[in-house]
Amino acid sequence: MEPGGELMSLFYILIFPGFAFLVAFGLFADFFDRKLVARLQNRQGPPWYQPLADMIKLLGKEDIITDHADRGIVNLVPLFGLASVAAAFLYVPLWSAEWPFAFTGDLIVILYLLTIPAFVLVLLGWYSPNPFGSLGTGRVITQLFGYEVPFALALLTPAIVAQSWQVTDLLRFQLMDTWFIAVVPVAFFVAVAALVGKLERIPFDTPHAETEIVEGPMTEYTGRKLALLKMMFQTEMVVGSALIAVIFLGGPYFPGLTTALAGTLAGPVVGFVVVLVKTLLMIFLLSLIKALFARLRIEQMVNWCLVWLTIPILLQILIILVLGAV
């Protein structure tokens, strides 16, 4: 690769659409979510700079590490969480199917990287001397059984339909054919519900249920570590929503607009804006779900996921395979 290409790659990874953009969009998405939930609850909601102010405040607080914890692990693990989510974002095509980082199998890599935040919480809870930490850790692991398999299967269903493990191929399929939400609607529903569990939002937020176990695994952490953890959750929300928007809602493609702008410079720009709008639409859906429901107990959550997520997605895949053979 020419030196310019490496510099370009570094720009992509660190600035746009990499880390800096992801963090900024994560803060905006957090504001959007909180404001939306507040307006749904007939409240005022925070101003646009609130997540940024929270981050700055947290960074200024004292960073306490308990004696019980291993300093090395507890310092490194939140960084790993944020880094894995940022790395996953690199493989989500944001403006066209010609994405510089795409390669065969990048869908699997994204799924793998997105499981790391759960283990970050598990490790942090393990190293917390607080009984709330260990209770929270147990719940995180139990919740993994509920959402992880359906989430992976739901994202692999379009891959089976399009016969490819590459996200950009799924985009091309949606450009030629129809959006996957129309082809495999059950997979869309399962993906969204499993994403709610992954992000630990109501109704699946038992691992850090405020009224039961304070903050669960994150109880004992303050200052920089808590800022990193919150950032991890916010960016995970962006990555998950963008992934579903790209795979199921057609990504940068908008009927009529895409063909009109194909080949021009405005094409990728408009495509990028369309992806952002669709991501915000997904976040709207997540906020609506948060405002509508109460919190489920852990065994209720796993049972519900088994009945309403795992079984339907397996049936959906069976149908796809049968239809494919036919």
Next chain:
Amino acid sequence: MGRITFPIGPQHPALKEPESFKITAEGERVVDADVRLGYNHRSIEAACQHRNYVRGQYLCERICGICSHIHCNTFARAVEELLDLEVPMRAKYIRTIVAELERIHSHLLWLGVAGHEVGFDTLFMYVWRDREIVQDLLELISGNRVNYGMATIGGAKMDLTPEIVSKCMEGCKLLLERTEYYKGVATTEGTFLKRVEGVGMLSQQQARELGAVGPTSRASNVPNDIRHDFPYDAYDQIQMEFEPITSDLCDVLGRTIVRVLETEQACRICLDLLPRLPEGDIQVRARPRVPEGETLVRCEAPRGELIYYMRSNGTDKPARVKVRTPSLANWPAALAMLDGAYVADVPITIASIDPCMACTDR
């Protein structure tokens, strides 16, 4: 599976007041629960002995912020019994109306807190927004949102003008509509029902044996209601049908339904009494020195049966004031409910008896 003992309290996001629980859990099941009370003890009963009756009434009113009027009212009734005073009818009506408005405010507060404990923040926000209606009414009547000071020894302190009466009627009609809506939400929302159905079971026999009072016992089909069994103030003047509201569900859902229906009933009582306010004085003169004697008065606070025992010795200070608050009576029932419960259900189970630590500890 190993046992883990964790504390809930004295500081915990689930609790509105300090109380300490030690929950021993095996996995997600509670095997043992221990409660320590007394963090809010202010020795109010002892303080009453050093203050004359007028000051003591203001002190006892501040035992609790949510049920302040009923303490003020019952204290006044106890002293009136010792003085053998007959309170004018208009004052009785006013006291009853304020007591029922306070019941509405207390039950709506509880509904919001219950929603918050199970993570249903939307219900919490909406219910507390509508609670502002009754808070504004109480502020209009008395000048304050809590600690109204509406009952004095010998009657009521402030009168209800026709303008206040009409505003109260409007407010009560609006609250009836909203409570109807919340009853619908609480009984049909799937996720909420999953958290409250079958949780915190207290059988009828347990409720009787452990001495549970108020909505906690009425939800276990024990039809005790002091307003109905031993009417005081203007409760015998109510013209509409007035029966204690019970439920045979015996769980947190039953308690929710009982409280919501009681809110509706309180709105209806206000709408019944307000247009029929009798003419007359609202106050009779009371002597500062109370002759020797002792008395016991009971009333139905929003949380259950409230008992005041008072003994006088001829001076202007009481010899002994003893307060048995309903929250104190419900704690054994709460601990019985926690046996074998899920850890995730501990906050909502404790919240279902509507604990008021300020009342419990005095």
Next chain:
Amino acid sequence: MPKTVGAMFKELISHLFAKPATVLYPLQRLAPPERFRGRLIWNADLCIRCSMCVRDCPCDVLELVERADGSVDDKGKPIKDLVATMSQCIFCGQCAWVCPKDAIRFERVYELAQSDKSELKMYIEHTEPQPEPATEAESRPETEAPAAAQPGTEAQAESTEAAEESDSSNEQ
């Protein structure tokens, strides 16, 4: 009871486009009702120094003390003035209710917080014209006429309105 999923859906969506229920204090202020017990005001000329308010106050806020300069009235008895330890006041309203001459009352001003306890004052008003204080010693530390309408508050309660609160001369 038929179970539904998302029972509050219609209500939520309808509120998405409605004005929030929040009152944006301090940009918006709600006016307290008539009977609101805010700032305490004592009328030095209407007061007959019967000390019923002093006796009844649950928190021992009020006290009648002789003037520092030892001034006496026509009969030779020292003139007493009411002083209040406002940091202990619970704004219960017993003093205003029991006063036979309506000399002590509450105003609808609630923004009374100060950073120093000595700044918490009861305000003194006069209905008769006052002579100019001859010496520094005569001007009392608590003397301050109630300020004209504070920014943002509604119109101050007229002094006659408070008279409605105490219904009749009810004495304990």
